Amino acid sequence: MKPKVSVIIPTYNRLPMVQEAVESVLAQDFEDFELIVVDDGSTDGTAEVIRKYGRRVRLIEHAHNRGVSAARNTGILHSRGKYIAFLDSDDLWVKGKLRIQVNFLDENPQYLLCYTDEIWIREGKRVNPMKRHSKYSGWIFEKCLPLCIISPSSAMMRRVLFQKVGLFDEALPVCEDYDFWLRVSVRFPIFFINKKLIIKRGGHPDQLSHRSWGNDRYRIIALEKLLSEYPLKEQEREMVLSEMKKKCQILSKGFLKRGNELEGRYYQEVMRRYGIEI
Template identity: 30%
Template sequence: MFSVVIPLYNKELSIKNTIQSVLNQSYQNFEVVIINDGSTDSSVDAVKAIKDERIRLINQDNKGVSSARNKGIQEAKYEWIAFLDGDDLWESNHLEEIVKMMNIYPTEKVYVTSFEYSDHRRVYKHKRNNSIFKIENYFKEAMNEDLLWTSIVVVSKDCFKEVGFFNINYNRGEDLDLWSRFAKKFNIVKSIEITAIYRIDAENRTNLSKNLEACHYYNYEFNDSLSMDEFKYYKNFLLKRIWEYFLLKDFKSATMLLNRYPEVGKMEFICFLVDLYYFALVRKLKKFPRLLK
Protein backbone atom coordinates (compact mmCIF):
# COMPACT_ATOMS: atom_id res chain seq x y z
CA MET A 1 0.00 0.00 0.00
CA PHE A 2 2.84 2.42 0.81
CA SER A 3 5.97 3.22 -1.18
CA VAL A 4 8.53 4.57 1.29
CA VAL A 5 10.84 6.93 -0.60
CA ILE A 6 14.28 7.50 0.94
CA PRO A 7 16.85 9.75 -0.78
CA LEU A 8 20.39 8.69 0.08
CA TYR A 9 23.58 10.72 -0.04
CA ASN A 10 26.50 9.93 2.25
CA LYS A 11 24.53 8.61 5.23
CA GLU A 12 26.58 5.53 6.04
CA LEU A 13 26.27 6.12 9.79
CA SER A 14 22.50 6.59 9.74
CA ILE A 15 20.88 4.69 6.90
CA LYS A 16 20.85 1.26 8.60
CA ASN A 17 18.84 2.54 11.57
CA THR A 18 16.58 4.54 9.27
CA ILE A 19 15.70 1.48 7.19
CA GLN A 20 15.30 -0.66 10.30
CA SER A 21 12.75 1.84 11.66
CA VAL A 22 10.70 1.13 8.52
CA LEU A 23 11.07 -2.63 8.76
CA ASN A 24 9.92 -2.42 12.40
CA GLN A 25 6.55 -0.92 11.47
CA SER A 26 3.46 -2.51 12.99
CA TYR A 27 1.83 -2.06 9.57
CA GLN A 28 3.86 -4.15 7.14
CA ASN A 29 2.33 -3.55 3.70
CA PHE A 30 4.99 -1.42 2.03
CA GLU A 31 8.00 -1.26 -0.24
CA VAL A 32 11.16 0.75 0.39
CA VAL A 33 12.50 2.73 -2.57
CA ILE A 34 16.00 4.03 -1.87
CA ILE A 35 17.50 6.47 -4.38
CA ASN A 36 21.25 6.59 -4.04
CA ASP A 37 22.14 10.08 -5.21
CA GLY A 38 25.78 9.43 -6.07
CA SER A 39 27.02 8.66 -2.55
CA THR A 40 30.79 8.60 -2.17
CA ASP A 41 30.95 6.82 1.21
CA SER A 42 29.81 3.33 2.24
CA SER A 43 26.07 4.13 2.28
CA VAL A 44 25.28 1.68 -0.52
CA ASP A 45 27.11 -1.15 1.22
CA ALA A 46 25.08 -0.47 4.37
CA VAL A 47 21.86 -0.77 2.38
CA LYS A 48 22.91 -3.95 0.58
CA ALA A 49 23.74 -5.57 3.92
CA ILE A 50 20.04 -5.45 4.86
CA LYS A 51 18.24 -8.45 3.38
CA ASP A 52 14.59 -7.73 2.69
CA GLU A 53 12.89 -8.27 -0.66
CA ARG A 54 10.80 -5.12 -0.17
CA ILE A 55 13.89 -2.92 -0.46
CA ARG A 56 14.78 -1.55 -3.90
CA LEU A 57 18.03 0.36 -4.37
CA ILE A 58 18.19 2.66 -7.40
CA ASN A 59 21.38 4.50 -8.30
CA GLN A 60 21.73 7.83 -10.05
CA ASP A 61 24.43 10.44 -10.50
CA ASN A 62 24.46 13.14 -7.86
CA LYS A 63 21.65 15.53 -8.78
CA GLY A 64 20.42 16.70 -5.39
CA VAL A 65 17.76 15.64 -2.93
CA SER A 66 14.83 16.97 -4.99
CA SER A 67 15.84 14.92 -8.00
CA ALA A 68 16.30 11.85 -5.79
CA ARG A 69 12.85 12.22 -4.21
CA ASN A 70 11.24 12.82 -7.60
CA LYS A 71 12.92 9.69 -8.95
CA GLY A 72 11.59 7.72 -5.99
CA ILE A 73 8.05 8.97 -6.62
CA GLN A 74 8.26 7.98 -10.27
CA GLU A 75 9.64 4.52 -9.42
CA ALA A 76 7.04 3.85 -6.70
CA LYS A 77 4.73 0.89 -7.29
CA TYR A 78 1.99 1.93 -4.88
CA GLU A 79 -0.42 4.85 -4.74
CA TRP A 80 0.68 6.25 -1.39
CA ILE A 81 4.10 7.89 -1.12
CA ALA A 82 5.59 8.02 2.38
CA PHE A 83 8.70 10.19 2.64
CA LEU A 84 11.58 9.46 4.99
CA ASP A 85 15.02 11.08 4.95
CA GLY A 86 18.09 8.88 5.19
CA ASP A 87 19.05 10.01 8.70
CA ASP A 88 15.66 10.22 10.42
CA LEU A 89 13.62 7.60 12.26
CA TRP A 90 10.04 6.40 12.40
CA GLU A 91 8.36 5.11 15.52
CA SER A 92 6.89 1.64 14.98
CA ASN A 93 3.32 3.02 14.74
CA HIS A 94 3.96 5.59 11.98
CA LEU A 95 2.24 3.82 9.07
CA GLU A 96 -0.43 2.41 11.38
CA GLU A 97 -1.32 5.96 12.41
CA ILE A 98 -1.53 7.02 8.76
CA VAL A 99 -3.93 4.13 8.05
CA LYS A 100 -6.03 5.23 11.02
CA MET A 101 -6.17 8.76 9.59
CA MET A 102 -7.17 7.41 6.17
CA ASN A 103 -10.05 5.48 7.72
CA ILE A 104 -11.35 8.66 9.35
CA TYR A 105 -10.85 10.87 6.25
CA PRO A 106 -10.93 8.39 3.35
CA THR A 107 -11.34 10.94 0.53
CA GLU A 108 -8.33 13.13 1.30
CA LYS A 109 -4.92 12.92 -0.35
CA VAL A 110 -2.39 14.42 2.08
CA TYR A 111 -1.75 13.06 5.58
CA VAL A 112 0.86 14.13 8.15
CA THR A 113 1.60 13.01 11.68
CA SER A 114 3.80 14.88 14.20
CA PHE A 115 7.47 14.65 15.11
CA GLU A 116 9.97 15.51 17.81
CA TYR A 117 13.62 16.56 17.69
CA SER A 118 16.25 14.11 18.86
CA ASP A 119 17.43 16.58 21.52
CA HIS A 120 13.85 16.86 22.85
CA ARG A 121 13.78 20.63 22.44
CA ARG A 122 10.46 22.30 23.21
CA VAL A 123 8.36 23.17 20.18
CA TYR A 124 5.16 25.16 19.92
CA LYS A 125 1.95 23.20 19.33
CA HIS A 126 -1.53 24.62 18.77
CA LYS A 127 -4.17 23.26 21.12
CA ARG A 128 -6.51 20.90 19.30
CA ASN A 129 -9.95 19.53 20.10
CA ASN A 130 -9.24 16.25 18.32
CA SER A 131 -6.11 14.17 17.89
CA ILE A 132 -6.78 13.81 14.15
CA PHE A 133 -8.09 16.82 12.24
CA LYS A 134 -7.95 18.84 9.05
CA ILE A 135 -5.63 21.84 9.11
CA GLU A 136 -7.98 24.80 8.72
CA ASN A 137 -5.54 27.50 7.68
CA TYR A 138 -2.10 26.20 6.79
CA PHE A 139 -0.32 29.54 6.29
CA LYS A 140 -1.71 31.09 9.47
CA GLU A 141 -0.91 28.09 11.65
CA ALA A 142 2.48 27.37 10.04
CA MET A 143 3.79 30.78 11.15
CA ASN A 144 4.23 29.35 14.66
CA GLU A 145 4.15 25.58 14.29
CA ASP A 146 6.06 23.09 12.13
CA LEU A 147 2.97 21.45 10.66
CA LEU A 148 4.69 19.54 7.89
CA TRP A 149 8.14 18.00 7.71
CA THR A 150 9.34 15.60 5.06
CA SER A 151 9.58 12.44 7.17
CA ILE A 152 5.97 12.66 8.41
CA VAL A 153 4.28 13.32 5.06
CA VAL A 154 2.25 10.72 3.16
CA VAL A 155 0.64 11.79 -0.09
CA SER A 156 -1.26 10.25 -2.99
CA LYS A 157 0.83 9.86 -6.14
CA ASP A 158 -1.94 11.65 -8.05
CA CYS A 159 -1.19 14.90 -6.21
CA PHE A 160 2.04 15.40 -8.12
CA LYS A 161 0.13 15.46 -11.39
CA GLU A 162 -1.76 18.51 -10.12
CA VAL A 163 0.90 20.55 -8.30
CA GLY A 164 4.17 19.23 -9.71
CA PHE A 165 7.17 17.65 -8.00
CA PHE A 166 10.00 18.92 -5.81
CA ASN A 167 11.72 21.82 -7.56
CA ILE A 168 15.14 20.53 -8.66
CA ASN A 169 16.45 24.11 -8.95
CA TYR A 170 16.28 24.61 -5.17
CA ASN A 171 18.98 23.35 -2.82
CA ARG A 172 17.13 24.53 0.28
CA GLY A 173 13.44 24.87 1.11
CA GLU A 174 12.34 22.60 -1.73
CA ASP A 175 10.10 20.75 0.75
CA LEU A 176 8.45 23.92 2.10
CA ASP A 177 7.81 25.03 -1.46
CA LEU A 178 5.97 21.79 -2.21
CA TRP A 179 4.00 21.84 1.07
CA SER A 180 2.76 25.33 0.17
CA ARG A 181 1.54 24.06 -3.18
CA PHE A 182 -0.20 21.14 -1.47
CA ALA A 183 -1.87 23.51 1.01
CA LYS A 184 -3.31 25.64 -1.80
CA LYS A 185 -4.80 22.64 -3.59
CA PHE A 186 -5.69 19.97 -1.02
CA ASN A 187 -6.99 19.51 2.48
CA ILE A 188 -4.22 18.37 4.82
CA VAL A 189 -5.12 15.85 7.52
CA LYS A 190 -2.89 15.92 10.59
CA SER A 191 -2.42 13.80 13.70
CA ILE A 192 -0.88 15.04 16.93
CA GLU A 193 0.61 11.57 17.45
CA ILE A 194 4.42 11.79 17.38
CA THR A 195 5.58 9.06 15.04
CA ALA A 196 8.97 10.31 13.80
CA ILE A 197 12.25 11.67 15.14
CA TYR A 198 14.20 14.46 13.48
CA ARG A 199 17.85 13.58 14.15
CA ILE A 200 19.57 16.94 14.41
CA ASP A 201 22.91 15.28 15.20
CA ALA A 202 22.99 13.18 12.03
CA GLU A 203 25.86 13.51 9.59
CA ASN A 204 25.74 15.62 6.46
CA ARG A 205 22.85 17.85 7.60
CA THR A 206 22.07 20.82 5.36
CA ASN A 207 22.68 24.27 6.85
CA LEU A 208 21.60 27.67 5.64
CA SER A 209 22.67 28.04 2.04
CA LYS A 210 24.90 30.88 0.92
CA ASN A 211 23.70 30.34 -2.64
CA LEU A 212 20.55 32.37 -2.14
CA GLU A 213 19.46 32.16 -5.76
CA ALA A 214 18.93 28.41 -5.24
CA CYS A 215 16.77 28.83 -2.11
CA HIS A 216 13.02 28.75 -2.43
CA TYR A 217 12.65 31.80 -0.19
CA TYR A 218 14.73 33.91 -2.56
CA ASN A 219 12.44 33.05 -5.46
CA TYR A 220 9.05 33.74 -3.89
CA GLU A 221 6.88 36.45 -5.43
CA PHE A 222 4.56 38.19 -2.98
CA ASN A 223 2.20 38.98 -5.85
CA ASP A 224 1.49 35.24 -6.07
CA SER A 225 0.00 35.19 -2.56
CA LEU A 226 -3.61 34.01 -2.67
CA SER A 227 -4.46 35.34 0.78
CA MET A 228 -3.26 37.82 3.37
CA ASP A 229 -2.30 34.88 5.62
CA GLU A 230 0.01 33.52 2.91
CA PHE A 231 1.51 37.01 2.48
CA LYS A 232 2.13 37.26 6.25
CA TYR A 233 3.53 33.72 6.37
CA TYR A 234 6.24 34.46 3.83
CA LYS A 235 7.05 37.84 5.32
CA ASN A 236 7.47 36.26 8.74
CA PHE A 237 9.49 33.44 7.20
CA LEU A 238 11.87 35.88 5.51
CA LEU A 239 12.35 37.92 8.67
CA LYS A 240 13.43 34.78 10.51
CA ARG A 241 15.82 33.81 7.73
CA ILE A 242 17.40 37.28 7.67
CA TRP A 243 17.89 37.10 11.42
CA GLU A 244 19.49 33.65 11.13
CA TYR A 245 21.97 34.95 8.54
CA PHE A 246 22.84 37.82 10.88
CA LEU A 247 23.47 35.37 13.71
CA LEU A 248 25.83 33.46 11.42
CA LYS A 249 27.52 36.78 10.58
CA ASP A 250 26.64 36.21 6.95
CA PHE A 251 25.79 39.87 6.44
CA LYS A 252 26.00 39.58 2.67
CA SER A 253 23.14 37.06 2.48
CA ALA A 254 21.07 39.00 5.03
CA THR A 255 21.51 42.20 3.03
CA MET A 256 20.67 40.44 -0.23
CA LEU A 257 17.36 39.25 1.21
CA LEU A 258 16.53 42.70 2.57
CA ASN A 259 17.25 44.25 -0.83
CA ARG A 260 15.40 41.49 -2.69
CA TYR A 261 12.11 42.07 -0.89
CA PRO A 262 10.83 45.63 -0.42
CA GLU A 263 7.85 44.03 1.36
CA VAL A 264 10.31 43.19 4.14
CA GLY A 265 12.03 46.54 4.61
CA LYS A 266 14.75 47.51 7.03
CA MET A 267 12.28 49.15 9.44
CA GLU A 268 10.19 45.97 9.39
CA PHE A 269 13.28 44.00 10.32
CA ILE A 270 14.12 46.38 13.17
CA CYS A 271 10.58 46.00 14.54
CA PHE A 272 11.00 42.23 14.27
CA LEU A 273 14.19 42.42 16.37
CA VAL A 274 12.45 44.57 18.98
CA ASP A 275 9.68 41.97 19.22
CA LEU A 276 12.26 39.19 19.61
CA TYR A 277 13.94 41.05 22.44
CA TYR A 278 10.62 41.80 24.13
CA PHE A 279 9.39 38.20 24.08
CA ALA A 280 12.77 36.93 25.23
CA LEU A 281 12.64 39.35 28.17
CA VAL A 282 9.08 38.30 29.06
CA ARG A 283 10.08 34.61 29.05
CA LYS A 284 13.04 35.39 31.28
CA LEU A 285 10.88 37.32 33.75
CA LYS A 286 8.37 34.48 33.89
CA LYS A 287 11.17 32.01 34.55
CA PHE A 288 12.70 34.20 37.26
CA PRO A 289 9.77 36.06 38.86
CA ARG A 290 12.04 37.70 41.44
CA LEU A 291 13.26 39.96 38.62
CA LEU A 292 9.81 41.52 38.54
CA LYS A 293 10.22 42.89 42.10
Protein backbone atom coordinates (compact mmCIF):
# COMPACT_ATOMS: atom_id res chain seq x y z
CA MET A 1 0.00 0.00 0.00
CA LYS A 2 1.28 3.47 -0.90
CA PRO A 3 1.95 5.89 1.97
CA LYS A 4 -0.23 8.99 2.35
CA VAL A 5 2.80 11.30 2.52
CA SER A 6 6.32 11.17 1.15
CA VAL A 7 8.78 13.17 3.27
CA ILE A 8 11.97 14.14 1.44
CA ILE A 9 15.15 15.31 3.18
CA PRO A 10 17.96 16.41 0.83
CA THR A 11 21.33 16.60 2.58
CA TYR A 12 24.99 17.26 1.94
CA ASN A 13 27.59 17.02 4.72
CA ARG A 14 25.18 17.98 7.47
CA LEU A 15 26.01 15.62 10.33
CA PRO A 16 24.76 15.75 13.04
CA MET A 17 21.94 18.11 11.98
CA VAL A 18 20.46 15.66 9.47
CA GLN A 19 20.05 13.10 12.26
CA GLU A 20 18.08 15.62 14.28
CA ALA A 21 15.93 16.38 11.22
CA VAL A 22 15.22 12.66 10.73
CA GLU A 23 14.30 12.26 14.41
CA SER A 24 11.85 15.19 14.18
CA VAL A 25 10.04 13.36 11.37
CA LEU A 26 10.00 10.00 13.14
CA ALA A 27 8.56 11.73 16.23
CA GLN A 28 5.45 12.98 14.37
CA ASP A 29 2.02 11.88 15.62
CA PHE A 30 0.95 10.97 12.07
CA GLU A 31 2.40 7.65 10.91
CA ASP A 32 1.25 7.04 7.32
CA PHE A 33 4.38 8.36 5.64
CA GLU A 34 7.59 7.26 4.00
CA LEU A 35 10.81 9.10 4.81
CA ILE A 36 13.34 9.48 1.99
CA VAL A 37 16.81 10.90 2.65
CA VAL A 38 18.72 11.87 -0.48
CA ASP A 39 22.44 12.01 0.30
CA ASP A 40 23.83 14.39 -2.30
CA GLY A 41 27.39 13.07 -2.38
CA SER A 42 28.28 13.65 1.29
CA THR A 43 31.80 12.83 2.47
CA ASP A 44 31.12 13.03 6.23
CA GLY A 45 29.65 9.57 6.73
CA THR A 46 26.02 10.63 6.31
CA ALA A 47 25.03 7.46 4.43
CA GLU A 48 26.41 5.16 7.13
CA VAL A 49 24.49 7.02 9.83
CA ILE A 50 21.21 6.98 7.89
CA ARG A 51 21.51 3.27 7.14
CA LYS A 52 21.32 2.60 10.89
CA TYR A 53 17.65 3.62 10.82
CA GLY A 54 16.91 0.50 8.79
CA ARG A 55 13.53 0.26 7.08
CA ARG A 56 12.23 3.43 8.74
CA VAL A 57 14.23 5.56 6.29
CA ARG A 58 14.83 5.06 2.54
CA LEU A 59 18.31 6.22 1.63
CA ILE A 60 19.09 7.33 -1.92
CA GLU A 61 22.66 8.29 -2.73
CA HIS A 62 24.07 10.57 -5.42
CA ALA A 63 27.54 9.55 -6.56
CA HIS A 64 28.63 13.19 -6.44
CA ASN A 65 27.26 16.50 -5.24
CA ARG A 66 24.62 17.77 -7.67
CA GLY A 67 22.90 20.46 -5.60
CA VAL A 68 19.73 20.72 -3.53
CA SER A 69 17.38 20.92 -6.52
CA ALA A 70 18.68 17.66 -7.96
CA ALA A 71 18.43 16.03 -4.52
CA ARG A 72 14.80 17.14 -4.07
CA ASN A 73 13.95 16.04 -7.60
CA THR A 74 15.48 12.61 -7.01
CA GLY A 75 13.33 12.29 -3.91
CA ILE A 76 10.20 13.33 -5.80
CA LEU A 77 10.84 10.86 -8.62
CA HIS A 78 11.35 7.99 -6.16
CA SER A 79 8.43 8.92 -3.90
CA ARG A 80 5.05 7.15 -3.75
CA GLY A 81 2.89 9.36 -1.53
CA LYS A 82 -0.27 11.27 -2.44
CA TYR A 83 1.20 14.29 -0.66
CA ILE A 84 4.83 15.43 -0.64
CA ALA A 85 6.60 17.38 2.09
CA PHE A 86 10.20 18.59 2.23
CA LEU A 87 12.47 19.06 5.20
CA ASP A 88 15.84 20.75 4.73
CA SER A 89 18.47 18.89 6.71
CA ASP A 90 19.29 21.88 8.93
CA ASP A 91 15.62 22.39 9.93
CA LEU A 92 13.29 20.56 12.31
CA TRP A 93 9.58 19.78 12.43
CA VAL A 94 7.40 20.42 15.46
CA LYS A 95 5.24 17.46 16.53
CA GLY A 96 1.84 17.64 14.81
CA LYS A 97 3.15 19.23 11.60
CA LEU A 98 2.33 16.29 9.33
CA ARG A 99 -1.08 15.60 10.88
CA ILE A 100 -2.24 19.22 10.65
CA GLN A 101 -1.25 19.64 7.00
CA VAL A 102 -2.61 16.27 5.92
CA ASN A 103 -5.95 17.10 7.56
CA PHE A 104 -6.01 20.46 5.79
CA LEU A 105 -5.35 19.03 2.32
CA ASP A 106 -7.84 16.20 2.90
CA GLU A 107 -10.54 18.72 3.81
CA ASN A 108 -9.69 21.38 1.19
CA PRO A 109 -9.30 19.78 -2.24
CA GLN A 110 -9.27 23.21 -3.91
CA TYR A 111 -5.73 23.81 -2.63
CA LEU A 112 -2.69 22.07 -4.09
CA LEU A 113 -0.26 23.43 -1.51
CA CYS A 114 -0.24 24.67 2.06
CA TYR A 115 2.57 25.96 4.24
CA THR A 116 3.04 26.90 7.89
CA ASP A 117 4.60 29.53 10.08
CA GLU A 118 8.06 28.98 11.51
CA ILE A 119 10.32 29.46 14.50
CA TRP A 120 13.68 31.06 13.68
CA ILE A 121 16.88 30.03 15.46
CA ARG A 122 20.07 31.94 14.64
CA GLU A 123 23.34 30.77 16.17
CA GLY A 124 21.42 28.93 18.86
CA LYS A 125 19.14 31.79 19.86
CA ARG A 126 15.48 32.33 18.98
CA VAL A 127 14.91 35.50 16.94
CA ASN A 128 11.88 37.20 15.44
CA PRO A 129 11.51 37.01 11.64
CA MET A 130 11.76 40.33 9.83
CA LYS A 131 8.58 41.97 8.54
CA ARG A 132 9.54 41.27 4.93
CA HIS A 133 9.20 37.55 5.72
CA SER A 134 5.50 37.90 6.60
CA LYS A 135 3.24 35.08 5.42
CA TYR A 136 0.10 35.28 3.27
CA SER A 137 -2.75 33.14 1.97
CA GLY A 138 -4.58 33.02 -1.34
CA TRP A 139 -3.27 34.47 -4.59
CA ILE A 140 0.13 35.50 -3.26
CA PHE A 141 2.14 35.85 -6.47
CA GLU A 142 2.86 39.54 -5.90
CA LYS A 143 4.01 38.82 -2.33
CA CYS A 144 6.41 36.14 -3.62
CA LEU A 145 8.18 38.44 -6.09
CA PRO A 146 10.58 40.34 -3.77
CA LEU A 147 11.98 37.26 -2.02
CA CYS A 148 11.18 33.71 -1.00
CA ILE A 149 8.49 33.80 1.70
CA ILE A 150 7.72 30.05 1.74
CA SER A 151 10.26 27.79 3.45
CA PRO A 152 10.48 24.41 1.70
CA SER A 153 10.45 22.74 5.13
CA SER A 154 7.04 24.29 5.86
CA ALA A 155 5.28 23.20 2.65
CA MET A 156 3.13 20.20 1.85
CA MET A 157 1.71 19.71 -1.63
CA ARG A 158 -0.25 17.31 -3.75
CA ARG A 159 1.81 15.15 -6.09
CA VAL A 160 -0.13 16.49 -9.08
CA LEU A 161 1.41 19.93 -8.53
CA PHE A 162 4.70 18.79 -10.07
CA GLN A 163 2.88 17.58 -13.17
CA LYS A 164 1.44 21.07 -13.55
CA VAL A 165 4.49 23.28 -12.85
CA GLY A 166 7.49 20.97 -13.20
CA LEU A 167 10.31 20.06 -10.82
CA PHE A 168 12.95 22.25 -9.18
CA ASP A 169 15.35 23.98 -11.58
CA GLU A 170 18.71 22.19 -11.24
CA ALA A 171 20.51 25.02 -13.04
CA LEU A 172 19.98 27.35 -10.06
CA PRO A 173 22.55 26.89 -7.26
CA VAL A 174 20.42 29.02 -4.91
CA CYS A 175 16.95 30.61 -5.07
CA GLU A 176 15.58 27.41 -6.61
CA ASP A 177 12.74 27.58 -4.09
CA TYR A 178 11.99 31.21 -5.06
CA ASP A 179 11.74 30.08 -8.69
CA PHE A 180 9.48 27.15 -7.81
CA TRP A 181 7.07 29.15 -5.62
CA LEU A 182 6.71 31.78 -8.35
CA ARG A 183 5.73 29.09 -10.85
CA VAL A 184 3.16 27.80 -8.37
CA SER A 185 1.76 31.08 -7.08
CA VAL A 186 1.22 32.58 -10.54
CA ARG A 187 -1.16 29.72 -11.33
CA PHE A 188 -2.68 28.54 -8.03
CA PRO A 189 -3.81 29.90 -4.66
CA ILE A 190 -1.73 28.84 -1.66
CA PHE A 191 -2.98 28.44 1.91
CA PHE A 192 -1.03 29.60 4.95
CA ILE A 193 -1.59 27.66 8.18
CA ASN A 194 -0.90 30.17 10.95
CA LYS A 195 0.89 27.78 13.29
CA LYS A 196 4.62 27.60 13.99
CA LEU A 197 5.27 24.02 12.93
CA ILE A 198 8.89 24.14 11.79
CA ILE A 199 12.16 25.30 13.32
CA LYS A 200 14.51 27.03 10.90
CA ARG A 201 18.09 26.92 12.06
CA GLY A 202 20.33 29.52 10.43
CA GLY A 203 23.67 31.20 10.86
CA HIS A 204 25.78 28.08 10.36
CA PRO A 205 28.65 28.40 7.85
CA ASP A 206 27.36 25.89 5.26
CA GLN A 207 23.93 27.49 4.85
CA LEU A 208 23.35 27.71 1.10
CA SER A 209 21.72 31.15 1.12
CA HIS A 210 24.83 32.58 2.78
CA ARG A 211 27.30 31.10 0.34
CA SER A 212 26.36 32.95 -2.85
CA TRP A 213 26.80 36.70 -2.98
CA GLY A 214 24.01 38.60 -4.60
CA ASN A 215 21.17 36.06 -4.60
CA ASP A 216 19.18 38.56 -6.65
CA ARG A 217 21.26 37.43 -9.65
CA TYR A 218 19.42 34.12 -9.51
CA ARG A 219 16.07 35.70 -8.73
CA ILE A 220 16.46 37.75 -11.91
CA ILE A 221 17.00 34.51 -13.86
CA ALA A 222 13.78 33.17 -12.35
CA LEU A 223 11.92 36.35 -13.34
CA GLU A 224 13.26 36.10 -16.90
CA LYS A 225 11.99 32.52 -17.06
CA LEU A 226 8.52 33.70 -16.06
CA LEU A 227 8.51 36.35 -18.76
CA SER A 228 9.65 33.96 -21.49
CA GLU A 229 7.92 30.72 -20.53
CA TYR A 230 4.61 31.66 -18.89
CA PRO A 231 1.54 33.30 -20.47
CA LEU A 232 1.34 36.06 -17.87
CA LYS A 233 -1.62 38.39 -17.64
CA GLU A 234 -0.76 42.03 -18.31
CA GLN A 235 -0.95 42.93 -14.61
CA GLU A 236 1.30 40.00 -13.68
CA ARG A 237 3.81 40.96 -16.35
CA GLU A 238 3.92 44.52 -14.99
CA MET A 239 4.53 43.15 -11.47
CA VAL A 240 7.43 41.03 -12.74
CA LEU A 241 8.98 43.91 -14.69
CA SER A 242 8.67 46.21 -11.69
CA GLU A 243 10.46 43.72 -9.46
CA MET A 244 13.09 43.03 -12.11
CA LYS A 245 13.82 46.76 -12.35
CA LYS A 246 14.42 47.01 -8.60
CA LYS A 247 16.73 44.00 -8.54
CA CYS A 248 18.68 44.98 -11.67
CA GLN A 249 19.19 48.53 -10.42
CA ILE A 250 20.53 47.32 -7.08
CA LEU A 251 22.94 44.88 -8.73
CA SER A 252 24.05 47.31 -11.42
CA LYS A 253 24.80 50.06 -8.91
CA GLY A 254 26.56 47.60 -6.62
CA PHE A 255 28.82 46.23 -9.34
CA LEU A 256 29.64 49.69 -10.73
CA LYS A 257 30.44 50.96 -7.22
CA ARG A 258 32.91 48.10 -6.82
CA GLY A 259 34.53 48.88 -10.18
CA ASN A 260 33.04 45.90 -12.01
CA GLU A 261 31.81 47.74 -15.07
CA LEU A 262 31.17 44.58 -17.13
CA GLU A 263 28.65 43.15 -14.64
CA GLY A 264 27.18 46.57 -13.92
CA ARG A 265 26.50 47.20 -17.61
CA TYR A 266 25.11 43.68 -17.99
CA TYR A 267 22.19 44.36 -15.64
CA GLN A 268 21.51 47.64 -17.41
CA GLU A 269 21.29 45.64 -20.63
CA VAL A 270 18.84 43.20 -18.98
CA MET A 271 16.57 46.16 -18.23
CA ARG A 272 16.82 47.45 -21.80
CA ARG A 273 15.99 43.98 -23.12
CA TYR A 274 12.58 44.17 -21.44
CA GLY A 275 11.91 47.83 -22.19
CA ILE A 276 12.60 48.94 -18.62
CA GLU A 277 13.71 52.55 -18.16
CA ILE A 278 17.14 52.78 -16.55
